[in-house]
Amino acid sequence: MAIVSMPLLALLSLLAWLPTPVSAQSERPATAVIASDAERQTWSDPLEALGTVRADESVTLSATVTEIIRAVHFEDGQRVAAGDLLVHLEDLEEQAELAAAQARLVEQRNALERARGLAERNLGARAELEDARARVQQAQADIEAAQARLAAHRVQAPFDGVVGLRDISPGMLVSPGTALVRLDKLDIVDVDFTVPSRHLGALSRGQTITASTDAYPGRRFSGRVTAIDNRIDPATRSIMLRARIENDDGALRPGQLMQTILERDRREVVAVPESVLLPQGEHQYLFVIEREAMTVERREVEIGERRDGWVEVVAGVESGERLVRHGIQKVRDGDAVRVLDVADEDNPIREILRRHRDSLDAEQNRP
Template structure:
């Protein structure tokens, strides 16, 4: 067949193929155009935002201090004669802890007491002689002054001897023993520590911007890494009169009962201060979406479509979060199913979604946007 005839015979076939291609393209385009309009509404769980009582907290790190604390030292240079305690022992107030050698002081006390007795006898005889007018009144005055000086000397000797007996100034728990019998101690030598830890103080800093929220008597709770899972309760006993000019924080002192002696001086405690209740907009934490620096919730409009509402959040606690700005009382927001939403998308309420426990499973998706 000549080439010209082959070309003419293939033209009708090419036309048919082109027409079919165009029709197929138009059919796909029509479906693409109508696809979004026919997309089903997203099934979500919603909640109406309302004002609720909200008592938020202030968290800080504090250090435990004993109610009373002292380092026991000697007042004089002397040799340790006896030690009456063991490390870690509980002692009563006034209990004798260390006895220093005081032989010289005891001998001097005996001599002073003898002189005082002799002076007392001389004064008694002088009084009788004055009544009989056998001696002058001035001589009796001299004897009385001698007796008073002897009594004062006895008191001085007893004080010197008492310095050789070191006693507990208050009831408490002793630390590690630092001396043994025969040790030579000097003024300032540490013998042991004594702490009253039946009640302890915990001092912790609070920023000055929260000063108005502080008050004596507020409830405190504390936890320590030394006792995992255990919570200690206390109250605010003192708020410092000064604010640190460097940190702009005020030191708050909490008073914690410590009957079992579990809290020890120097221990680090995570303190939580319960602030007074107030009215606030509170939403489930799962409803809050964080994308980069933007924090928002999905707000439902009157036509059951959603929009982004940028919010500022405050305190978070127990799966709930305070919304400071961005929402109003009565707004309806999406709680569960936020990860599949886009602005303007229609939604429908899923009645079975609210009681389902795996609501937290949507939280990672919501956070990721």
Template sequence: MLLFFSRFLVIVLLTTAPALVLAQSEPSVIGARAVLAPWSDPIEALGTLQADESVTLSATVTDTIAEITFQDGQRVAQGDTLIRLQDAEEQALLRVAQALRDEQRNALGRSTELQNRNLAARADVEDNQSRLDQAEAEIAALNARLQDYQLKAPFSGRVGIRNVSPGALVTPGMALITLDKLDVMKLDFSVPEAYLNRLAPGLSLSATTAAFPDKVFNGEIASLGTRVDPVTRSINVRAELDNPDERLRPGMLMEVVVRQQPRESLVLPESAIQPDGNRHYVMLIDDHVTSPRLRQQSVEIGERRAGEVEINDGVAPGDIVVVHGLQRARDGQTVRVMGLIDDDTDVRDLLEADR
């Protein structure tokens, strides 16, 4: 019985061996095409946002609030009056000064007419002119003082939350309202001084924040600091980000990636790379034959970024490499290509379609 079973097992193995060899010789793989794409060497940093223009308005005189003309968070235009203080006394003084000016103007007219008839001295005309000039100067001073009783927007922007009410007594230096210009944001961050020779105004960057994890904000470097911090050995950098929808706010923390040395490079998915010590390989798929065949190719890699790697040598644009199924792939082996990944198709899509 044992002899019969052994012979039966040998027969089964001999009849199934070709199928096993065929299955092992043609594994299923998924490929990707090497493409030229924009590339840059990243410099990563943490930055803090500031408004393009920002001010806290305060009073310069002591008086009570007569009127508040804005709502919390309202957008205002340059020159809009935001807060008006009680100015009844100053308005009364202005009317007195205006009346005195009119009186001096009439006196000057009469003395001038008399002097033209040689009925008055020239000195009287000059005295009346001096009194009129003094009255006009007093009016100008009062008008300037009245400006201190109105807090106006120095630029267009969005006001913050007010913490004062009509009737409240304010004093010089008391913070009344904030105003920020938010359509453009300043992003301040620092980088090690070793990168100084690679940075310049106009260099592009991207920034992200935890408040909007799916949004990437693009901008460029506006200016570099003039000094290197002797303690941290870093230099301050200021970038500008467009913020047309005003989602970004002053004080927010942002993760910054500066794209230095921008260039066009050959790019492959990182999953295509097979490391072996200090060397790196890919499995090229020769699709110009009836049965696609693999060829192991040594490559020289450059920088890496999320899910991708820069290829400096060893692969040409348009070459197809294995990105899934490398565990069973061997040099010179024929394979079944399940498909190629691209911007619209990933490995999961191809695997589900092949079921």
């Protein structure tokens, strides 16, 4: 009897070490996981640089005559339209000169009419008629000169924009070259930035840039390259680019420092969150969730570049496929899973874990 029981005991021991049948494995409870989807994104090769904001149009209006300021027609930071009167200088003498020139024109025109009448009746010399016409033309030129002198006493906005701080007052004596007001067009601004000249072959007009500034944390401004300088700085071996940015709300100001990112070689890629990858040696794997069967498939993928927590997948996954992102260490190929939620920018993993903490604790404590 003892001789028969020894092989039986050996057989029982061997059976205890055999793997669990597939049917038994399929009876395991579904593992709770958090998922993310493979996304199609637009990527580029970023080139970072520091830039400076410039107004699309900018001018400092100055006096062209020596005169006293009669009136100031703007306030600090006021938005003005092209043609608006900004500064009015004393112009009584110029107005008197204009009135005198206009009176002389009337007089010379009357003289011309008389000379024409005499010439038609052959009572006057032809030369006198020509002299009268010349005097009329001279009177007209005098009026235009008087109007030009009068216009020099009225400083108008050459384009729509925003004026700077006011540093002048009525009664102030100004002379040619005295700055009266600064005017900037700010609905569109330019950002000038330099990049190493070795990138010249990859630069072109129309490329997209993203700019940010410490004044507005978290805000991004988009623009396009409008010009590339035709010279390279021999000292720094860099080249200057100019990009245009819409600035309807006036957030950006001339002279402001900007951190710019120039997007080169834009392309469409399939990207996945970096945390879905399971590296093993030189290979990369992830778990794809079969949505109907709610099981996972372990799949090898070929990856490319990495960007801010995302990884480019060159082969192995298609856009829209659902992947295990949290709980990847607890699942095996073919396991059944239960998706608690899909994580994205608006629904981070931390918030999902907070909402499902009790169910996750129960999952971990389950034998």
